[in-house]
Amino acid sequence: MVFTNAAVCGNIGFMKYRRCGRSGILLPEISLGLWHNFGAGDERAQNAAIIGRALELGICHFDLADNYGPPPGSAEERFGSLLQHEFAGHRDEMFISTKAGHLMWPGPYGDWGSRKHLIAGLDQSLRRMKLDYVDVFYHHRPDADTPLEETIEALVQIVRSGKALYIGLSKYPAAAFNRACAMLAEARVPCLLHQYRYNLLDRSCETGMLPATREQGCGSIVFSPLAQGMLTGKYLGTPALPAGSRAERTDSIFLDADKVAADAARVAAYQAIAAEAGIPLTQLALRWLLQRNGVSSVLIGARTVAQLEDCAAASGQEALDGELMERIDSAI
Numbered sequence: 200m201v202f203t204n205a206a207v208c209g210n211i212g213f214m215k216y217r218r219c220g221r222s223g224i225l226l227p228e229i230s231l232g233l234w235h236n237f238g239a240g241d242e243r244a245q246n247a248a249i250i251g252r253a254l255e256l257g258i259c260h261f262d263l264a265d266n267y268g269p270p271p272g273s274a275e276e277r278f279g280s281l282l283q284h285e286f287a288g289h290r291d292e293m294f295i296s297t298k299a300g301h302l303m304w305p306g307p308y309g310d311w312g313s314r315k316h317l318i319a320g321l322d323q324s325l326r327r328m329k330l331d332y333v334d335v336f337y338h339h340r341p342d343a344d345t346p347l348e349e350t351i352e353a354l355v356q357i358v359r360s361g362k363a364l365y366i367g368l369s370k371y372p373a374a375a376f377n378r379a380c381a382m383l384a385e386a387r388v389p390c391l392l393h394q395y396r397y398n399l400l401d402r403s404c405e406t407g408m409l410p411a412t413r414e415q416g417c418g419s420i421v422f423s424p425l426a427q428g429m430l431t432g433k434y435l436g437t438p439a440l441p442a443g444s445r446a447e448r449t450d451s452i453f454l455d456a457d458k459v460a461a462d463a464a465r466v467a468a469y470q471a472i473a474a475e476a477g478i479p480l481t482q483l484a485l486r487w488l489l490q491r492n493g494v495s496s497v498l499i500g501a502r503t504v505a506q507l508e509d510c511a512a513a514s515g516q517e518a519l520d521g522e523l524m525e526r527i528d529s530a531i
């Protein structure tokens with residue numbers, strides 16, 4: 200298979216790239232995460248088609264973590280197998296991240312932020328993906344009990360060992376993030392990426408992480424931009440959950456009928472704004488994020504090639520006008 204990088208994408212325009220902080224990292228405006236849809240029970244051929252189409256669309260960034268699946272580890276195994284068989288020779292076109300910090304194995308070192316957990320966790324991830332190194336390694340969540348110095352020293356050690364090119368943090372609150380950035384800068388291994396949730400239904404980062412990353416000159420890659428699918432509008436207007444959707448599947452514990460019902464009124468309000476503007480809700484949700492000052496990349500999930508293509512089309516579009524942005528703000 201031959202894939203074009205930063206391809207001309209037929210009728211969906213060009214994928215744009217954004218620089219993260221003062222670094223050589225250029226992320227596509229739309230990145231692809233493998234939290235869901237790439238587990239042991241998901242169809243391998245479908246996964247291959249999604250990765251292949253992503254590369255064609257210029258989506259070169261693939262975000263993993265040790266615990267993605269289900270079961271934990273299986274998304275990295277699937278991705279590693281695809282890399283080995285379907286995408287051999289394309290490693291250098293890809294910007295691959297993984298993370299450690301959530302529960303992976305029994306005992307005191309299977310979790311959190313100790314030096315032992317992070318170094319053993321990354322070694323396991325590299326084995327599952329059959330890689331010598333990842334492009335970004337994240338500490339997946341803050342650990343209130345391990346001294347931050349130890350976690351940061353482990354991250355620095357990982358970069359110096361060549362097992363990761365860059366370091367990122369995930370879900371750190373602003374104060375811990377600022378302390379971590381200072382330590383990493385002192386070690387000359389700057390924090391170049393912070394990963395946190397940001398979407399029309401959850402704007403909590405606007406008073407914490409978003410300004411903090413801007414002030415630190417750190418890239419922001421924001422996850423669950425469609426609120427796990429709710430901001431596509433797919434759950435509106437029918438009491439039945441769509442077949443195969445994340446809320447309907449029993450192998451995902453992160454979205455269910457109760458959560459969908461709790462947010463339905465707010466989603467419907469955004470749906471009405473999108474309809475009035477003549478923009479599909481999915482596009483409105485992604486383009487709105489791409490317009491927020493400080494967002495480097497919007498990290499989506501996709502179960503099908505069509506979903507991926509739909510999301511990719513948000514890149515390179517004209518800015519939403521000021522009146523529409525105000526209507527979105529006043530809908531909260």
Ligand SMILES: NC(=O)c1ccc[n+]([C@@H]2O[C@H](COP(=O)([O-])OP(=O)(O)OC[C@H]3O[C@@H](n4cnc5c(N)ncnc54)[C@H](OP(=O)(O)O)[C@@H]3O)[C@@H](O)[C@H]2O)c1
Pocket residue numbers: 231232233234235236262263339369370394395421422423424425426427428429431433443444445446481498499500501502505506507509510
């Ligand atoms: N650092 C962290 O702690 C953390 C936490 C969460 C996520 N993440 C990262 O962020 C990535 C994305 O998270 P997410 O999966 O929650 O993102 P999301 O884009 O908000 O949700 C993805 C889901 O939305 C639906 N969808 C996407 N595009 C669609 C379209 N065009 N039309 C209809 N439905 C569409 C699909 O759901 P259906 O399956 O229902 O069709 C898809 O599985 C993860 O893979 C992971 O890499 C990181």
